[in-house]
Amino acid sequence: MATEEMPGLSYELVEASQPRRQTLRMPLKILDPGRSKLTTVETKRIISVLDETIFKVELVSTFSHVIDNLEEFSPTLGPELTGALQEHQRLSNVMEATLAHLEEEGMLQKGTCKGVVYGAEDPAGHLALLTQGLRGSVRNIVRLFYANPVACQAVREIAHARHPANSHFIKCLSDLRGFLFERLLTTPLEEKEKRRFLNEISQRDKKNTEMIAALEEELAAAIQNRDDEISRKNATIKDLKARLHNLAKCSESQIQRLRTDTEKQQKAELRGSQAKCSKLQQELNLLRAQLNALITEDRESELALRKKKYKVEIEIENWVQKYDMEMLEKQEEIEEIEAAYMVEKEHLEELREKFALLDQEYSQIKEERRVKQEQKEKAEKELAILVRAATLIQALWKGYLVRSLLRSKRKKRGRGKKGARK
Incomplete structure (x- = not known):
């Protein structure tokens, strides 16, 4: 079945x-960070501090080998670094002798706690002074190495001489740096998307x-x-x-x-x-x-989605930059317009004051013109009456002349007909 x-x-x-x-x-590559470079100042500072710490640990881990072969490295290190390393060796020997003495007398318990020897009875306080001196010596040597790039490079090239524990510690720091760098590159949204994927x-x-x-x-x-x-x-x-x-x-x-x-x-x-x-x-x-x-x-x-995402991010960054530049230009234009507006506003106030005076004068002139116009219209009406009267008189006179002329012609015609009959 x-x-x-x-x-x-x-x-x-x-x-x-x-x-x-x-x-x-x-895409499967969504597990990779969305960016290749750090963008914020805080993340760059974190990575910078971690890189500097790894660099210092690499330097400090080679101190013992350099001190053991000080004659070989002295030409490269220079007198100042050589003296500082010799002083560091002297302090280390004194510290070892002091610890051995305290251990023999039963005043010291082996072990460390955060880099500080504990369980020791040191009434004179020599152990604390020696510890502080060693710390200051290490800081001074690291500072001198920073000031001498050639010596720094020479010491970093002897990585094979490090103790395995130191190499393992440096490797762990480097792994931590890589992990932290990847986490800093990943935004919370990308982390959420990665988990969802x-x-x-x-x-x-x-x-x-x-x-x-x-x-x-x-x-x-x-x-x-x-x-x-x-x-x-x-x-x-x-x-x-x-x-x-x-x-x-x-x-x-x-x-x-x-x-x-x-x-x-x-x-x-x-x-x-x-x-x-x-x-x-x-x-x-x-x-x-x-x-x-x-x-x-x-x-x-x-791959296609990844490329599309990268292209969109580039376009967004370009548009943001373009928007910022345009906003700055618009802000400058607005400030210029506001300044011109204030000038124009002051000029407008002046013009308004002048306009008020001119308007008052114009009202007076307008009133005078109105009176003159009324007088003119009145005169024109009277003139029109006179013209009409003159026209009527002329028409009557012309009519009278025409009638008189017609009468005279009729009389002449009547006389002519009578003579012909005779």
């Missing part, structure tokens, strides 16, 4: 993986593992069913062989026929079972290939 249900399960898994391609396309990868891996385990269980069940079927067939064969053995005396031909049929049936069922197992194995290989293809596809899309 398990072998018959297997193909349907594999198809469902393949179909379910299609939408996950669209939703889970996070790891959680998704873990869930996907868990689901794929469960899927493979289920397929393997079904494959094992199918193999077990095949083995059980073969066992049952073998038991049947044995039973048939026993029966054939009992019936051998009765019918040899029947026994041979049954044996042949049984073997054929066994081979056919074995071939069918092997075919089903091969099909299940092919489906399992197909699912594994699909899983590998999904992982490869995610890795390929990661």
